[in-house]
Amino acid sequence: MPDLGRVRRAHHDQARGFRALQLRLRVRRGRRHPRRDRSAPGLAAARAREGVPLPRRSLLVVAEGADQKTTSELADAIRHRLFSPLEVKDKLLRVPAVVVSRHHSVVSAGTFSVLSDLRDLCESQSKEGELPVRRAAVGDVAVEENIDPLTGLWRSNEFLRRSNLYCAGAGSQKCCLVKIDIGNMHIFNEWHGQGRGNELLAAVGATLARAERAGNGVAGFWGNDDFTLLCPNEWTLIDDVFLRLCEVIASFDDSVGFTPSLGVYPLEERAEIGIDEYSKATFACTAAKRDYENHVKYFQPVEYARERGEHLLLSKFQYAVTEGRIMFYLQPQVEIETGRIIGAEALARWRHKDGSVTSPGQFMDVLEKSGFVVTLDKAVWRSLMERLRIWMDAGGRTVPVAINLSRVDIASFDVVEYLSSQVEELRIPSELIRVEITESAFAEDEKGVAALVARFHQKGFHVHMDDFGTGRSSLAMLSDVNVDAIKLDRSFLPNGSVNDEKSAGIVRSVASMARTLDVPVIVEGIETEEQEKLVCSVGLGIAQGFKYYRPMPPEDFEALLG
Numbered sequence: 001m002p003d004l005g006r007v008r009r010a011h012h013d014q015a016r017g018f019r020a021l022q023l024r025l026r027v028r029r030g031r032r033h034p035r036r037d038r039s040a041p042g043l044a045a046a047r048a049r050e051g052v053p054l055p056r057r058s059l060l061v062v063a064e065g066a067d068q069k070t071t072s073e074l075a076d077a078i079r080h081r082l083f084s085p086l087e088v089k090d091k092l093l094r095v096p097a098v099v100v101s102r103h104h105s106v107v108s109a110g111t112f113s114v115l116s117d118l119r120d121l122c123e124s125q126s127k128e129g130e131l132p133v134r135r136a137a138v139g140d141v142a143v144e145e146n147i148d149p150l151t152g153l154w155r156s157n158e159f160l161r162r163s164n165l166y167c168a169g170a171g172s173q174k175c176c177l178v179k180i181d182i183g184n185m186h187i188f189n190e191w192h193g194q195g196r197g198n199e200l201l202a203a204v205g206a207t208l209a210r211a212e213r214a215g216n217g218v219a220g221f222w223g224n225d226d227f228t229l230l231c232p233n234e235w236t237l238i239d240d241v242f243l244r245l246c247e248v249i250a251s252f253d254d255s256v257g258f259t260p261s262l263g264v265y266p267l268e269e270r271a272e273i274g275i276d277e278y279s280k281a282t283f284a285c286t287a288a289k290r291d292y293e294n295h296v297k298y299f300q301p302v303e304y305a306r307e308r309g310e311h312l313l314l315s316k317f318q319y320a321v322t323e324g325r326i327m328f329y330l331q332p333q334v335e336i337e338t339g340r341i342i343g344a345e346a347l348a349r350w351r352h353k354d355g356s357v358t359s360p361g362q363f364m365d366v367l368e369k370s371g372f373v374v375t376l377d378k379a380v381w382r383s384l385m386e387r388l389r390i391w392m393d394a395g396g397r398t399v400p401v402a403i404n405l406s407r408v409d410i411a412s413f414d415v416v417e418y419l420s421s422q423v424e425e426l427r428i429p430s431e432l433i434r435v436e437i438t439e440s441a442f443a444e445d446e447k448g449v450a451a452l453v454a455r456f457h458q459k460g461f462h463v464h465m466d467d468f469g470t471g472r473s474s475l476a477m478l479s480d481v482n483v484d485a486i487k488l489d490r491s492f493l494p495n496g497s498v499n500d501e502k503s504a505g506i507v508r509s510v511a512s513m514a515r516t517l518d519v520p521v522i523v524e525g526i527e528t529e530e531q532e533k534l535v536c537s538v539g540l541g542i543a544q545g546f547k548y549y550r551p552m553p554p555e556d557f558e559a560l561l562g
Helices: 040-049 068-083 109-121 156-168 185-192 194-213 235-252 275-290 301-322 364-370 373-393 407-412 415-426 439-444 446-458 475-481 500-517 529-537 554-561
Strands: 015-018 175-181 218-221 226-232 261-266 296-298 326-335 341-351 401-405 433-438 462-468 485-488 521-524 542-544
Touching (some): 156 175, 156 218, 156 226, 175 275, 194 218, 226 235, 226 275, 235 296, 301 326, 301 341, 301 364, 301 373, 326 554, 364 373, 373 401, 373 407, 373 415, 407 439, 415 433, 433 439, 433 446, 439 462, 446 462, 446 475, 475 500, 485 500, 500 521, 500 529
Parallel strands (some): 341 401, 433 462, 462 485, 485 521, 521 542
Antiparallel strands (some): 175 226, 175 261, 326 341
């Protein structure tokens, strides 16, 4: 590979610079301002700083106020990043150059034009096994910390700064921020090796750099396999970038799983581009990754607001747990014939700082999706058992209490050992705890949940199948899992609709099946006399619902028991 430029290092007062330039930068002691030779290249430097374009084969990077160490670092950076790997149409390119100082905040239009022209002339001639050529470090701060050495693209902070400058000069043209993510990059690295993965990242960087050089915006790299492109908000342009990226990635591996995903966030006029805008583009990119048909997605404000709301809820939830504001209410279970309370179900509640209380329907779905339902359940279980211990110590009446076990709990930790350790620590008889597992959990993993039920039985716990009728239960499955009771879901009770006769038939069938298996049935959600009459007519005698009691604080439940 030809060496198109080499740095002559000098010390202290000796001249420093590129031999190809024949321009000296003298470094003096003290203030150390460089002195320029007024040769032809020196004149070219002055002209470029004034905005006068230079010949296409001139590279100008102005250095003023640079100390010796800075100049040396910049010279090395330019030599390694630009000159060594470049070849122009199979010919050696003799490029005059001057080093730029990192302290420069503004570079003239002429300088930037020259640098762009030089990159357009240069073509990568990488050999097999070598990384593709990285682009030159150009612009007002041509120093290593602003350029990612692998992809040759601007690092995040510099990308944001340049993007704002680009938008400021775009006039009435609308821009957008595009987040780019390579599909399953970790799998690519496992299949092909880290070295080949780096080559892919460099090739993607080169593709985006070409889009930038064509005047289509600013390209950046944020680490891992995350790229960004600030460009005009034109679908044809974005689609062209997507197709070019697909071609590049397919040249490494044409598996569909490595297809890139693009998230597009349209920018408001004169909007400041920062981390918030990047987050919104990332949100759109994540949506694109989930869509196997459309890998380019525009930002959706409604979906973003919903997700932000969920994140806010989770943050508040963590504070509530820390401050002890996650609590439980108890809803009694009664014998219909006598009205006697024979048990209860513990239901989670979230008490806010203003004293208001939120029921699970407003937060349970978010907690289950995020996995934080485990934190909720453990807090409720512990609080319940501590309350049972207090009642037992006071010599009051106690009844079995049902707790809810989610599929997330089952998958996340050993719930049998956890609950066993809790009742042992607090000296609570395990038969006072009824473990409710949803029917859907049984249906998804019948053998696994059946084994779990057997372990609970070994520890003395009773197990109920919750929400019966909403899943895919069968007589055979109920026989295999050996639950102690089933809870008929409220959705099967007549409610004054045209389907009441069908609902009544389902209740009769469940009652008949339960008698066959000799399994007790607890009917949830009874609110009316008609519903109670139906339940009693088919021989079901245990109920839970608003007709009898609403969920109540444990203090009220204790008073109710007497």
